Amino acid sequence: MTLIDALERLKQPVAENGRPRKIFLACGFTPLHLETFLAAHLRNRYPERGVEVTTGLFGDLTGNLERLRPEDYDALAVAIEWPDLDSRLGLRTLGGWQVDKLPDIVNSANYVLERLTRALQRISSALPVCICLPTLPLPPLFLTAPQRSSVFELTLRRNLAAFAETLSMSRQISVVSGQHLDEQSPLSRRFDLRTEIKQGFPYTTSHASVMGELLAGLIGRREPKKGLITDLDDTLWAGILGEAGVEGIHWHLEQHAQLHGIYQQFLASLASAGILLAATSKNDATLVQQAFEREDLLLSGTSLFPIEAHWAPKSESVGRILKTWNILAESVVFVDDSPMEVAEVQRAFPDLECLVFPKDDYPAFLRMLGLLRNRFAKDEISEEDSFRLQSIRNSGAFREHPQGVSLDDFLQKAEGRLTFAAGKPAGDARVLELLNKTNQFNLNGRRYDDAAWSKFLNDARAHLVTVSYEDKFGKLGRIAALIARPDANRLVVESWVMSCRAFSRRIEFHCLQYLLEKFAVDELSFELKATGRNGPLIEFLRPLVDGSFEENPGLSRFSFLGKTPKMPHRVQEVSIDG
Amino acid sequence: MDDRDNQLMRCFAAAFPAATREDIRAAGKFDAIPGSDSLQLVNLLAVLDDEFGVQVDLPEVLDLQPFDGIKQYLLQRGLLA
Numbered sequence: 001m002t003l004i005d006a007l008e009r010l011k012q013p014v015a016e017n018g019r020p021r022k023i024f025l026a027c028g029f030t031p032l033h034l035e036t037f038l039a040a041h042l043r044n045r046y047p048e049r050g051v052e053v054t055t056g057l058f059g060d061l062t063g064n065l066e067r068l069r070p071e072d073y074d075a076l077a078v079a080i081e082w083p084d085l086d087s088r089l090g091l092r093t094l095g096g097w098q099v100d101k102l103p104d105i106v107n108s109a110n111y112v113l114e115r116l117t118r119a120l121q122r123i124s125s126a127l128p129v130c131i132c133l134p135t136l137p138l139p140p141l142f143l144t145a146p147q148r149s150s151v152f153e154l155t156l157r158r159n160l161a162a163f164a165e166t167l168s169m170s171r172q173i174s175v176v177s178g179q180h181l182d183e184q185s186p187l188s189r190r191f192d193l194r195t196e197i198k199q200g201f202p203y204t205t206s207h208a209s210v211m212g213e214l215l216a217g218l219i220g221r222r223e224p225k226k227g228l229i230t231d232l233d234d235t236l237w238a239g240i241l242g243e244a245g246v247e248g249i250h251w252h253l254e255q256h257a258q259l260h261g262i263y264q265q266f267l268a269s270l271a272s273a274g275i276l277l278a279a280t281s282k283n284d285a286t287l288v289q290q291a292f293e294r295e296d297l298l299l300s301g302t303s304l305f306p307i308e309a310h311w312a313p314k315s316e317s318v319g320r321i322l323k324t325w326n327i328l329a330e331s332v333v334f335v336d337d338s339p340m341e342v343a344e345v346q347r348a349f350p351d352l353e354c355l356v357f358p359k360d361d362y363p364a365f366l367r368m369l370g371l372l373r374n375r376f377a378k379d380e381i382s383e384e385d386s387f388r389l390q391s392i393r394n395s396g397a398f399r400e401h402p403q404g405v406s407l408d409d410f411l412q413k414a415e416g417r418l419t420f421a422a423g424k425p426a427g428d429a430r431v432l433e434l435l436n437k438t439n440q441f442n443l444n445g446r447r448y449d450d451a452a453w454s455k456f457l458n459d460a461r462a463h464l465v466t467v468s469y470e471d472k473f474g475k476l477g478r479i480a481a482l483i484a485r486p487d488a489n490r491l492v493v494e495s496w497v498m499s500c501r502a503f504s505r506r507i508e509f510h511c512l513q514y515l516l517e518k519f520a521v522d523e524l525s526f527e528l529k530a531t532g533r534n535g536p537l538i539e540f541l542r543p544l545v546d547g548s549f550e551e552n553p554g555l556s557r558f559s560f561l562g563k564t565p566k567m568p569h570r571v572q573e574v575s576i577d578g
Numbered sequence: 579m580d581d582r583d584n585q586l587m588r589c590f591a592a593a594f595p596a597a598t599r600e601d602i603r604a605a606g607k608f609d610a611i612p613g614s615d616s617l618q619l620v621n622l623l624a625v626l627d628d629e630f631g632v633q634v635d636l637p638e639v640l641d642l643q644p645f646d647g648i649k650q651y652l653l654q655r656g657l658l659a
Contacts (some may be wrong), residue, residue: 004625006593032617033624192631199620205628 001213003033003205006040014043015373019028020050021451023219024073028061028084030200037212038077045220059087062112065119070126074451077215078120078340080130081202082138084530085109085156085281089138091196097141102152105141109156113163115248124172126458127560128450131174132211132216133164134203171380172450174218185210220449223437225353225375226327227276228267229318231336232283232309235357236264236299237291240284246290251298260363263357264298266369271303274385275376276325276392285309305389314341315348322349325392326500328439328533333375335368382430384477391476391501411505411568417505418472418569423576424464426456431466438497440536441508444497444529461485462494465518467511469502476501481510490523490554491515496537508540509564510571515558518573524555582658584631589629593622603659606643 001009014020025031025038036051042051048131050396054073056064083090086108088097095101111511120129142150167173168215185207187342196202233240238257244298250257251264271277277299281288287307292301301307306324308317314336322329330351336342337357346354358364378385425431436447448456456462467480479502483495498508515524526545530538544563545553590602597605598614599624605611608619623634642648652658 003621003628004589004592007595007621007625011592011595032620036621195624198635205624 001037001040001209003036003209004287006033006036006209006212009040009043010036012043014050015048020052020053021046021075022052022073024068024076025053025055025065025079026061026068026076027055027079027081028059028336029079029081029196029202030058031055032199032201033205033208034201034203034211035078037209038215039212041140041213041216042220042457045216045222055087062088062115062119064121065116068123070120070123073127074449075219076123076127076129077219077567078213079215080116080132080134082134085112085134088141089551090202091139091193092200095199099143102150106152106159110159113159115165116242117166120167120173121170124167124170126454127173128174128202128219128454129167130174130176130215131164131167132215133178135185135207135211137187143268169469169533172454174379176214176218181210181214189577190381191321224377225275226331227278227325227333228270228372228376229278229280229321229332229334230267230304231338231341232279232281232288232291233336234337234359236260236267236279237572238359238372241281241287241291246287246294249291259359259362261298262365262369266372268299268303270372270376271299271364271389273376273378273381274388276327277304277461278308278321278325279304279442280314280321282311282314283309293351303389305393313344318345318352324441326503327565331437333372350444366470377496378429380429381434382428382477384430387475387477391419407504408566413444414471414473414505414568416505416507416569418510418571420518420571420573421466421468421576422463422518422573425466425576431464431480431481434466434478434499435483437498439531439533439557440500441496441498441540442531442534442537443493443496444527446527446529456483464509465514467498467507467514468507469507480507482511482515484515486519486521487525489521490525491519491521492525492527492552494527496526500536503536506565506568510567510569512544512555512560513564513567514571514573516560522557524560526554528553544559579595586645586652587631588623588654589622590645590648593618593625603645608640608644611644626652632657 021042023038023042025035027034035055039051039053044526061080065078081090083092086105087093087111088101088105120131123129138153139456140146142153164175168175173549189204190207191202192204230236236247237251238255238260241249251261253261254256262292267277288307306321306573308320318334322332328351332344332352334345334352334354335357336345337359339356342354342356345352355368355371358368432448432453438447462483462485465482465484466478469476476499480498482493483494483519484491484493496511512524528541541553542549544560546559547554587599587602592600594602594611594614599610601612606613619636623636623639626648627633632641632652632655634651639648639651642651
């Protein structure tokens with residue numbers, strides 16, 4: 001984004017008149033174009049909401065942070081530069097670079113880092129924070145030759161790394177990746193001495209744009225994709241299985257097939273983080289099964305489900321995989337070495353992100369891995385991530401319960417156990433994942449970014465209930481979350497989401513019963529909103545509610561009891577302290 | 579208005595969001611552009627640097643007629659093709 005693009009973006013009207021997102025940009029220099037780029041990139045991420053960026057006093061980064069009131073903002077972005085640690089590390093002040101001053105510069109920088117740590121830890125208890133460590137070159141104050149690191153420089157950098165490490169242990173604090181920044185904005189193109197001296201703004205506009213984009217990206221993180229569908233021949237391995245046979249396919253360095261080995265290793269990493277993997281291949285199913293029995297594979301065949309191996313068009317396979325996973329195409333990436341197959345699948349699923357596997361193009365291969373890591377990026381791994389694929393395999397038993405057996409009988413024999421947990425667990429990624437990624441059984445599509453979640457956690461009137469499920473087929477883990485607020489003799493349900501893996505088990509009835517009992521109210525009121533995707537929730541709720549279904553429908557205890565089928569599961573309750 | 583004028587006007591319109599094209603053309607001084615302030619002038623100079631590769635210092639342009647003055651400034655340096 002160029003500066004003119006950013007200024008034009010900020011001139012465009014906001015689509016809705018909602019409360020703007022309030023961001024505090026903390027930096028010691030004149031924020032100038034960094035403020036413009038940050039606001040413009042945030043507008044791109046939140047087109048429906050305005051953005052208000054507030055800045056502090058010039059030359060007082062630490063003081064700005066120490067004075068900041070977290071309750072006034074939705075997020076904090078911090079751009080630290082060397083002069084913020086000691087003004088002698090910049091070029092706008094003339095404090096002296098004599099040899100005897102160097103230890104004092106390092107010491108005073110360390111003192112400032114300690115103050116910054118305390119201030120940022122205080123703020124991060126109530127506000128999401130993203131931090132960028134110094135991005136500009138150190139001035140030539142050390143006596144060593146430019147190609148040699150001075151011990152003072154190394155000490156400064158060590159202290160800075162320790163500062164970042166300490167802060168990054170907090171879930172609410174994100175530190176910009178230095179390596180990623182280096183890739184986006186080469187060091188030699190970042191600093192503008194002319195504007196630094198004349199305006200107090202040290203960045204070139206191109207560097208300010210990258211900084212704005214990275215900080216905005218950490219404030220407004222996009223939801224990760226959920227699954228990846230891969231081709232096999234010349235993608236997961238080198239060679240054509242039908243021609244070369246099981247022993248003729250490769251993925252090792254010695255057979256010049258290392259890229260395929262790296263790809264397998266990468267997919268195994270995704271699988272370990274709970275990302276769904278499946279395969280589609282125009283191949284003989286028996287041969288594919290034999291190939292996955294090879295013990296030197298870096299990706300176990302059990303990590304892939306389903307595996308579609310036959311000769312039908314790949315779009316049909318992809319359709320079946322999406323149905324099995326019960327997720328939308330937009331949440332999935334498809335990878336195949338054949339541009340023709342990619343085009344065929346893309347035509348059938350325009351929302352699916354389709355990538356050609358670059359088997360002979362090394363730089364493109366590395367770019368693809370970077371892109372995939374970005375698409376599937378996770379900050380934390382939850383317990384549910386470890387058994388997501390297994391629970392999808394198990395859910396097949398529910399979809400295909402034996403003919404002639406009533407659902408009542410089937411559910412009874414499944415020996416389901418529901419655990420309701422009331423309370424607000426601090427730093428629970430799974431609950432946020434459920435609220436932010438569930439589309440189909442979702443009361444209103446309401447999403448919670450870090451700031452909204454912090455506010456909710458600090459709101460004593462709002463309650464959170466999470467629901468876990470397991471039966472004789474296996475664990476599903478936490479599959480539902482409800483946010484509700486008592487209002488006299490009724491309970492207003494503000495959010496209600498349930499994983500699609502838990503459909504068709506009457507868990508939703510148990511949820512309503514739990515709310516009525518737990519909060520001892522006579523009526524539930526639902527902040528319902530049709531999102532275009534939440535058909536399953538609407539279909540469930542419509543026959544239950546009393547009166548109009550259009551605006552905040554209600555359900556009385558009396559109505560609920562009259563319309564509820566047999567409750568099949570054993571229920572227990574636990575409480576959670578934040 | 580020709581392509582050169584449009585290119586330059588885009589810079590002015592981005593930097594001075596409260597002003598219309600007519601306001602910008604008619605202004606005899608920068609401070610006569612509606613809603614203008616020093617920050618917007620700094621934005622204009624940075625945009626000119628980005629778009630035309632010219633580094634203009636504030637005192638150089640303060641007394642120019644905003645639109646036509648900057649246009650002549652760029653033309654004289656062969657920067658407005």
